[in-house]
Amino acid sequence: MKELSRSTKENGIRVLLILLFAFIALVALFPIISLIVASFSPSTDLMRFGLTPELFFSGFTVENFQSLFGGEAGAYWRWYGNSLLISAILIVLSLIFSSMVGYALAVYEFKGKRFIFILVLLILMIPFEILMLPLYTMMVNLRLVDSYFGVMLPLIVAPIAVFFFRQYCLGLPKELMESGRVDGCTEFGIFARIMAPLMLPSFAAMAILQGLSSWNNFLWPLIVLRSNDMFTLPVGLATLLTPYGNNYEVLFSGSVMAIIPIIVLFLFFQRFFIAGLTSGGVKG
Incomplete structure (x- = not known):
């Protein structure tokens, strides 16, 4: 029972550490994620409403990259x-x-x-x-x-x-x-x-x-x-x-x-x- 309790405790600590490091990684990657979301969003809407999750799902567009690769x-x-x-x-x-x-x-x-x-x-x-x-x-x-x-x-x-x-x-x-x-x-x-x-x-x-x-x-x-x-x-x-x-x-x-x-x-x-x-x- 003691070995089982120790194993459960170690697994719980491991899970908490994984969640902690995942959160830190998410915070560190947030600027990059925001930039990627902005690149797939209409520039006019982005200036009007700011960077929001709804903007990515409802206003998803590749026009920005088309402008980049289209010769303009x-x-x-x-x-x-x-x-x-x-x-x-x-x-x-x-x-x-x-x-x-x-x-x-x-x-x-x-x-x-x-x-x-x-x-x-x-x-x-x-x-x-x-x-x-x-x-x-x-x-x-x-x-x-x-x-x-x-x-x-x-x-x-x-x-x-x-x-x-x-x-x-x-x-x-x-x-x-x-x-x-x-x-x-x-x-x-x-x-x-x-x-x-x-x-x-x-x-x-x-x-x-x-x-x-x-x-x-x-x-x-x-x-x-x-x-x-x-x-x-x-x-x-x-x-x-x-x-x-x-x-x-x-x-x-x-x-x-x-x-x-x-x-x-x-x-x-x-x-x-x-x-x-x-x-x-x-x-x-």
Whole structure:
């Protein structure tokens, strides 16, 4: 009887925990659910009555997506492509250069190492709004205003990524570096062939974070970009709301489509992240 009572109590606690976490997940997903409901609702009714459950069941329509895919939103797909291109290039370059800097700060001893790391921490603590003016002045002098590279250049080596890779590389086995040197491998070969595979979990985590940051970046592209064809998706969607007219059909349906790359990025790198956690360079 005591074992049965304990089992019943444990099952009751498990059910309560499941309900609690389901409620928390529902609260966290509510903004996304609201956005999806709005994308399938007539924009005029949505502005008049707000977001209500009755609006979804009685006013369900796909006209918003028809407008998005029907050729009336040509600029939207241009913005979408710009964001995809910038985010993809920025993720690759950021992972390469930030991992190299973090790796060097972690495993090598050289003069000024501590000073460089302190500079990384100081830049990490400075709000980006303070750095915008000197960065913009730099882009003007380099003639990179209204260009893809002007958006990417200040973000390629992110302080948070350097700090993250440095902390991760501190736990890598140094014995593997000595083994590589004995076998005649160069320092770059040691990093690329031996250490980089061990850093797979950190690469996956930073790919998700950097991709999310680049895809949602609004302020810096707004400052650097000028022409409508060069806008990224957040900047382009913001231009749909003006005092002279609002294109809510494209705004709501386009915002739903903007979520897809982030979900795909997370699902893709999550598998590598979990697999990398189970691997190790040295056993015993």
